Amino acid sequence: MSSEAGQRSANIYVKHRDIVLPGDLVASGEVSVERYPYVYCVDRRCYSTVIGVAEEKGEGSIRIVPLEGFYRPQEEDIVVGIVEEVGITSAILDIRAPYKGILPASEIVGKQYNPAQDPLINYVSPGDIYLAKIERFDLVRDPLLTLKGKDLGRVVDGIIIEIVPTRIPRVIGKRRSMIDMLVKETQCHIVPAANGRIIIRGCPSSDHEAMAISAIKIIETSPYIQGLTEKIREYLVVEKVRRGLVRGEG
Amino acid sequence: MSEEKVETKRRLIENGRRIDGRGPQDIRPLRFEVRVLKNANGSALVEYGGTKVLAAVYGPRDPGTRSIALPNRAVLRCRYHMAPFSTHERKNPAPSRREIELSKVIREALEPAVITEAFPRTAIDVFIEVLNADGGTRTAGITAASLALADAGIPMRDLVAGIAVGKVEGTLVLDINEEEDMHGEADMPMAVMPSLGLITLIQLNGVLSDSEFWEAIDLGLKGARIVYEAQKEALRKRYSSVE
Numbered sequence: 001m002s003s004e005a006g007q008r009s010a011n012i013y014v015k016h017r018d019i020v021l022p023g024d025l026v027a028s029g030e031v032s033v034e035r036y037p038y039v040y041c042v043d044r045r046c047y048s049t050v051i052g053v054a055e056e057k058g059e060g061s062i063r064i065v066p067l068e069g070f071y072r073p074q075e076e077d078i079v080v081g082i083v084e085e086v087g088i089t090s091a092i093l094d095i096r097a098p099y100k101g102i103l104p105a106s107e108i109v110g111k112q113y114n115p116a117q118d119p120l121i122n123y124v125s126p127g128d129i130y131l132a133k134i135e136r137f138d139l140v141r142d143p144l145l146t147l148k149g150k151d152l153g154r155v156v157d158g159i160i161i162e163i164v165p166t167r168i169p170r171v172i173g174k175r176r177s178m179i180d181m182l183v184k185e186t187q188c189h190i191v192p193a194a195n196g197r198i199i200i201r202g203c204p205s206s207d208h209e210a211m212a213i214s215a216i217k218i219i220e221t222s223p224y225i226q227g228l229t230e231k232i233r234e235y236l237v238v239e240k241v242r243r244g245l246v247r248g249e250g
Numbered sequence: 251m252s253e254e255k256v257e258t259k260r261r262l263i264e265n266g267r268r269i270d271g272r273g274p275q276d277i278r279p280l281r282f283e284v285r286v287l288k289n290a291n292g293s294a295l296v297e298y299g300g301t302k303v304l305a306a307v308y309g310p311r312d313p314g315t316r317s318i319a320l321p322n323r324a325v326l327r328c329r330y331h332m333a334p335f336s337t338h339e340r341k342n343p344a345p346s347r348r349e350i351e352l353s354k355v356i357r358e359a360l361e362p363a364v365i366t367e368a369f370p371r372t373a374i375d376v377f378i379e380v381l382n383a384d385g386g387t388r389t390a391g392i393t394a395a396s397l398a399l400a401d402a403g404i405p406m407r408d409l410v411a412g413i414a415v416g417k418v419e420g421t422l423v424l425d426i427n428e429e430e431d432m433h434g435e436a437d438m439p440m441a442v443m444p445s446l447g448l449i450t451l452i453q454l455n456g457v458l459s460d461s462e463f464w465e466a467i468d469l470g471l472k473g474a475r476i477v478y479e480a481q482k483e484a485l486r487k488r489y490s491s492v493e
Binding site: 019021022023024025036037038040042047049050051066067068069070072098099100139140166 | 291292309310311312321324365367368369370371372400401402403404405406407408409443444445446478482485486489
């Protein structure tokens with residue numbers, strides 16, 4: 001009886017894709033609300049803590065996706081880091097987060113490493129850029145990075161653009177729909193990292209590269225517009241005709 | 251001399267109207283705007299009538315000095331400052347005793363709202379700059395800081411709305427201006443998290459009777475709700491184009 005009563009008292013006060021603000025009551029009772037710290041629950045009443053968008057995740061379950069903010073590191077995230085300092089046994093990377101990324105020397109050198117004979121500075125310099133994965137992170141220690149994984153390592157070509165980190169899921173799209181479309185239309189190799197840095201390389205021409213950048217900037221400035229993937233595809237098609245990369249029909 | 255005093259007092263509230271034409275329970279015109287500074291992570295410009303306050307938020311970021319970092323939460327650093335041109339007479343730009351105290355008071359009014367536990371070992375910096383002072387600068391500063399924190403994407407339990415209640419010629423009034431603050435009998439600034447029904451700041455300068463105090467609290471909560479709605483409107487306005 002108590003569980004029935006609990007279900008009856010479950011209420012969700014926001015609709016799918018509603019904008020929520022800090023202090024907005026989003027749900028009460030027996031509901032599943034994901035994503036700490038973007039929701040604050042007290043006395044079985046859950047409030048949004050950020051400016052975000054409510055997303056329904058099935059019956060009686062919602063989550064808040066923040067619209068603003070900075071990058072919060074999470075294990076398994078792929079990030080683009082810029083070397084800030086080179087120490088004796090590790091390099092410190094700026095990963096656009098409140099915490100610095102630690103990249104151990106063994107990851108960079110890739111063999112048994114002896115700092116007394118072979119200083120790390122021979123292998124890495126401040127300003128070097130790495131595509132890395134967060135191997136371990138808890139709130140006690142800084143994020144530990146690894147280069148073990150597909151396509152991870154030093155970035156030696158292409159360009160990097162920075163966008164608001166909360167827009168990265170939109171750049172990737174549902175089941176990679178947006179990123180696959182961008183790659184197909186621009187013929188560039190695009191790697192979006194969770195910390196809001198995007199690597200663009202291997203474009204056939206500077207026009208293709210410029211198109212990829214402007215498309216990503218449009219996504220950044222107009223998130224959560226319904227049918228954005230189609231709008232970006234149309235933009236790229238028009239842009240290709242305008243730049244003379246393909247012949248327009250009619 | 252005593253006649254002059256009576257004259258001054260009479261001017262503050264007359265026929266139920268205050269010196270600026272408001273009724274006792276009216277708030278000055280509010281104007282809130284967010285994302286006014288490009289370099290800050292979050293910012294807001296807040297006006298309560300003639301009082302104009304700018305707030306900028308940076309972080310969470312490396313605290314710079316490891317010794318001030320806390321292992322279990324972020325440090326909230328707050329700086330309240332009055333611009334030299336914000337008052338009738340030039341204000342010395344060096345931090346005064348009052349500004350140092352208000353920085354602490356404002357920090358303590360914001361701390362219950364900010365979920366600092368999510369970002370251990372970091373610092374969140376809040377800068378509050380009073381551009382024009384006409385009473386209620388600390389409450390306007392709290393409102394502005396709260397908007398700037400939300401704009402920066404820092405998780406908060408609720409927005410914090412600031413409002414002052416005063417007593418002028420025996421009447422409780424909402425949102426006092428400088429004139430009423432100078433010559434009134436009491437000034438009670440409050441900061442409130444309206445959704446949660448919690449008060450994060452309450453100060454009282456002057457004398458209120460027991461019943462007046464509780465009446466003032468009710469009036470302050472009512473005023474805070476109006477400020478809160480205006481805060482939400484300002485934040486929502488930025489996303490009006492979202493479909």
